[in-house]
């Protein structure tokens with residue numbers, strides 16, 4: 001989006017130039033620009049790949065929001081950023097620090113692979129920039145705490161990118177839950193399954209990718225040095241050196257939605273995971289099938305993630321008054337009375353006279369008014385896709401102006417990411433793992 005100064009103000013500025021002294025008119029010019037920019041948010045983007053291109057495309061459609069530069073280690077994505085913004089002269093660089101140094105950058109959007117999140121967030125906060133960083137917040141548990149510290153020390157807005165947290169649908173689920181729709185939750189089921197190479201991250205590397213147009217050594221960051229590898233560049237999620245597996249790629253969305261809906265903001269007490277590489281034994285070291293059972297202050301949360309068999313994505317909340325099931329664009333509420341509607345079938349084990357006595361007593365205590373039995377109604381709420389990026393971007397950009405905290409801040413993002421790290425630790429160690437708040441570490445007992 002171009003940095004427009006309304007035409008009338010330009011004309012006034014021109015008049016000012018002809019009638020006032022040069023320094024005065026320059027000051028006026030600056031004031032006009034400032035007032036035209038008042039309330040505008042100017043951002044730089046770091047990482048314009050698969051997700052970054054979507055973020056950029058969505059951000060530039062928002063009113064009062066302008067992209068002033070893009071950083072990416074691969075030059076092809078400089079071209080892409082110019083195409084998306086429609087600005088052939090957009091500032092682009094391989095070095096994101098050049099964006100952080102610019103005074104006209106108010107804030108940053110970052111969509112770099114997971115093993116770069118911590119560095120980018122800490123550097124942005126230290127440079128005085130607010131930052132929207134993609135999920136999962138961190139690559140290791142320790143990194144999350146460094147990021148929280150950087151946000152707090154520099155008084156910066158840090159928002160993590162699980163977009164459903166800002167969706168109208170999640171807000172509705174939260175409202176229904178807190179209005180008592182299902183009573184106090186007793187169990188949660190989360191599930192997501194895909195069955196295709198693209199769904200399993202077998203992405204085609206950019207056709208021209210080479211060490212000439214990509215800074216491969218920098219891309220590796222703190223991962224072990226390996227020769228230039230286009231597949232690792234495009235399919236980094238498959239390897240723990242760069243990504244966080246289905247836990248960080250998929251589950252973190254489900255967990256973030258769950259935490260927000262229930263009003264929880266914590267790491268799980270424990271996790272036990274099973275899984276394997278069943279469908280895509282292509283050299284990856286992250287599982288394509290991952291089932292996890294978490295303990296959230298005593299509430300079991302069961303998660304099923306699968307890249308080998310496609311199943312519907314849902315979050316199901318079970319309580320004494322019913323079930324609430326959220327999918328991408330709907331919430332279905334299935335109320336339950338929680339009461340017996342007929343004499344207990346256990347009475348079938350009573351001899352006849354005893355059974356008759358029990359049934360008579362039950363019916364006298366539970367009179368049935370035929371034709372007037374209680375009826376329940378499922379309720380269906382439909383809304384925009386909870387994966388829509390715009391509401392979450394809007395939450396962030398508004399917060400950069402209002403300085404009001406965002407729901408998915410660094411503390412929240414860290415809690416969601418810790419669930420992923422625990423699921424991965426349990427998978428690799430083949431043991432139940434526990435979160436130890438005192439040492440801020442994952443323990444096996």
Ligand SMILES: NC(=O)c1ccc[n+]([C@@H]2O[C@H](COP(=O)([O-])OP(=O)(O)OC[C@H]3O[C@@H](n4cnc5c(N)ncnc54)[C@H](O)[C@@H]3O)[C@@H](O)[C@H]2O)c1
Nearest residue numbers: 047049050051052071072073074111112113114134135161
């Ligand atoms: N919120 C969502 O729904 C969603 C969806 C997809 C991906 N993501 C997240 O977005 C992030 C990026 O994923 P992706 O699929 O877009 O990856 P990608 O590989 O397609 O793009 C990442 C880009 O970052 C660039 N990059 C890496 N390190 C950099 C650095 N130090 N400086 C500048 N540029 C750098 C790469 O060159 C690449 O172009 C990940 O954290 C992922 O989990 C979120």
